[in-house]
Amino acid sequence: MKxxxxxxxxxxxxxxxxxxxxxxxxxxxxxxLAENLIDYFTSSxxxxxxxxxxxxxxxxxxxxxxxxxxVLGGKGGNGIVIAKDRKTGEWSxxxxxxxxxxxxxxxxxxxxxxxxxxxxxxxxxxxxxxSRIKIGVDLSAAAGPYGREAxxxxxxxxxxxxxxxxxxxxxxxxxxxxxxxxxxxxNEIFYGKGIKIRDILIRKKVKMPEEGKKLIEKLENYLxxxxxxxxxxxxxxxxxxxxNKEEKEKNKKSKKNESDKEIIKKIIEEK
Numbered sequence: 362m363k364x365x366x367x368x369x370x371x372x373x374x375x376x377x378x379x380x381x382x383x384x385x386x387x388x389x390x391x392x393x394l395a396e397n398l399i400d401y402f403t404s405s406x407x408x409x410x411x412x413x414x415x416x417x418x419x420x421x422x423x424x425x426x427x428x429x430x431x432v433l434g435g436k437g438g439n440g441i442v443i444a445k446d447r448k449t450g451e452w453s454x455x456x457x458x459x460x461x462x463x464x465x466x467x468x469x470x471x472x473x474x475x476x477x478x479x480x481x482x483x484x485x486x487x488x489x490x491x492s493r494i495k496i497g498v499d500l501s502a503a504a505g506p507y508g509r510e511a512x513x514x515x516x517x518x519x520x521x522x523x524x525x526x527x528x529x530x531x532x533x534x535x536x537x538x539x540x541x542x543x544x545x546x547x548n549e550i551f552y553g554k555g556i557k558i559r560d561i562l563i564r565k566k567v568k569m570p571e572e573g574k575k576l577i578e579k580l581e582n583y584l585x586x587x588x589x590x591x592x593x594x595x596x597x598x599x600x601x602x603x604x605n606k607e608e609k610e611k612n613k614k615s616k617k618n619e620s621d622k623e624i625i626k627k628i629i630e631e632k
Contacts, residue, residue, distance in 0.1 A: 383546060383547055383550055384550065385550060385551055388457060388547055388550065388551045389572045391423070391425075391439060391440055391441050391455075391457065392441060392455055392572050392573055392576055394423060394425055394440070394475065395423035395440070395441055395455070395576050396575055396576050396579055397475075398423050398475060398476075398477050399477075399576065399579045399580055399583065400579065401526065402477055402524055403579075403583045406508070407507065408507055408524075409507055409508065409509070410477065410479075410505060410507065410524055411506065411507070411508065411509055411510075411511050412509070412583065412584050412587035412588065412591075414479055414481075414505065414506075414515060414522060415479070415580065415583075415584060416584065417481060417515075418445065418479040418480060418481055418522075419444060419445060419447075419480050419481065419482060419483050419485065419486045420442055420443065420444040420445065420479075420480040420485070420486045420489070420562070421442065421443050421477060421478070421479055421480070421580075422440055422441070422442045422458060422477070422478040422479075422480065422541065423440045423441050423442075423476075423477055423478075424438055424439070424440035424458075424460055424474075424475070424476045424477075424478065425438050425439065425440060425473065425474070425475050426438030426460055426473070426474040426475075426476070427472075427473055427474075437459075437460065438459070438460040438474075439457070439458065439459045439460065439544060439547070440457075440458055440459075440460070441455040441456065441457055441458065442455065442456050442457075442458050442489065442558075442562065443455050443456075443562075443573075443576075443577070444456075444486060444562040444563065452577050452580065452581075453561060453562045453563075453565075454552075454561050454567055454568065454569045454570060454573050455561075455570075455572075455573045455576065456543070456548055456558045456561040456562050457543070457544040457547035457548050457551065457558075458489070458541055458542065458543055458544050458558075459541075459542050459543075459544040459547075460539060460540065460541055460542075472527055473527070474525055474526070474527045475525065475526050475527075476523055476524060476525035476526070477505075477523075477524045477525075478521050478522070478523050478524075478541075479505065479521065479522040479524075480500075480520070480521055481515070481519045481520060481521065481522060482519075482520060484500070484520075485500045485520050485521060486562075488500065489541060489542075489543065489558070490543075490558060490559050490562065490563065492542070492543075493540050493541060493542040493543075494521075494540070494541045495539070495540050496521060496539040496540070496541065497539070500520035500521050501518070501519065501520040501521070502520060502521040502522075502523055503519060503521070503522060503523070504522070504523055504524075505522035505523060505524045506522075509587065509590075509591070543557070543558040545557055545558065548561060551570070552567045552570075553567075
């Protein structure tokens with residue numbers, strides 16, 4: 362019992378030290394996490410987020426969450442968000458966000474969850490800009506599909522698609538309502554006093570920081586590569602269809618020639 366309590370206290374200390382120690386260096390670690398998540402969810406075919414869904418998303422959130430258990434659990438976390446300008450197709454500089462959840466139910470152990478959340482409509486982004494998003498309540502949420510062809514399975518009414526990986530032990534049923542909020546303190550530390558999330562994502566009051574360029578580059582490289590692959594696949598498919606069509610025409614002409622020969626042969630024989 363004492364050992365369990367000691368471990369629980371250590372876990373709480375670990376969470377608090379990660380959640381509240383804000384500096385430009387620690388905030389840069391959030392951006393590096395986003396880079397790692399892009400690598401993780403675009404490198405392997407069995408866990409590849411469809412490029413189409415990245416393109417359709419109004420915003421992308423990269424999160425790290427810490428969850429603790431022992432009867433009464435709690436979750437807190439932080440991350441960044443980038444938004445897409447629909448007119449130019451450009452991604453915004455990263456803004457900082459935070460997550461807080463309360464949970465009641467039987468839970469064991471602690472868990473670190475790293476995730477990408479795709480906000481699939483403007484309403485969801487507007488909620489985050491104004492105050493907060495309560496996942497599953499204010500905006501519907503679903504596990505995102507994988508694979509190049511899976512993008513078409515997501516309907517227009519989808520609010521948030523979640524792609525996550527977890528480390529650690531977590532067991533039991535719990536009732537949770539995840540809340541995403543702007544981390545305005547972090548935004549001011551990174552960009553300057555008075556800078557809010559809307560200034561970063563929408564109003565273009567800040568330039569892309571050096572720390573954020575690699576993230577955008579990774580994302581755009583992936584989208585460009587996937588676009589080229591899809592284009593080549595379509596070209597290959599068209600060529601194959603054209604080849605099949607030519608083969609059918611060739612067979613059709615061959616059969617006609619054979620038929621004409623048979624007709625001529627019969628006419629000669631009758632004479």
